Amino acid sequence: MDPARKRRIRLIVSLSAALLLATALVYTSFNASSEAKTPSQLLQTAETGRSYQLTGKVVTGSIARSGDVTTFEVRDRTGTAKVPVKYQGAVPDPFRDGREVIVTVRRTGARYIGERDSLITKCPSKFTDESAKS
Numbered sequence: 001m002d003p004a005r006k007r008r009i010r011l012i013v014s015l016s017a018a019l020l021l022a023t024a025l026v027y028t029s030f031n032a033s034s035e036a037k038t039p040s041q042l043l044q045t046a047e048t049g050r051s052y053q054l055t056g057k058v059v060t061g062s063i064a065r066s067g068d069v070t071t072f073e074v075r076d077r078t079g080t081a082k083v084p085v086k087y088q089g090a091v092p093d094p095f096r097d098g099r100e101v102i103v104t105v106r107r108t109g110a111r112y113i114g115e116r117d118s119l120i121t122k123c124p125s126k127f128t129d130e131s132a133k134s
Contacts, residue, residue, distance in 0.1 A: 036053040048108065051105070052107075054104070056082075087113075101119060
């Protein structure tokens with residue numbers, strides 16, 4: 001067989017394999033992602049035992065700590081719906097009343113149990129309009 005033809009066949013096979021792997025990676029990335037839900041969305045659709053990403057603001061005065069267990073409530077950014085969360089694990093330094101958070105939770109009855117070490121706080125300076133600060 002001609003060496004130029006062998007190279008061309010190898011190139012076509014290699015490019016086809018790379019395209020197939022890239023397509024599988026993109027499909028997996030988009031299929032595995034889940035959108036963070038607000039408290040009002042969770043209250044309407046949450047199923048017991050299923051894991052969700054919860055986003056919202058920590059309700060002022062709701063934080064209580066007992067050892068490494070922290071309980072708090074998360075409310076919608078603009079609404080009044082709120083969800084009680086029991087969380088065990090590392091708490092970020094900027095975690096406080098009114099701070100926007102993301103935490104992975106599972107519904108158990110009326111309470112939501114946070115997955116260990118899944119609590120993240122959002123930095124307000126990155127998510128607010130500069131003109132709104134003045």
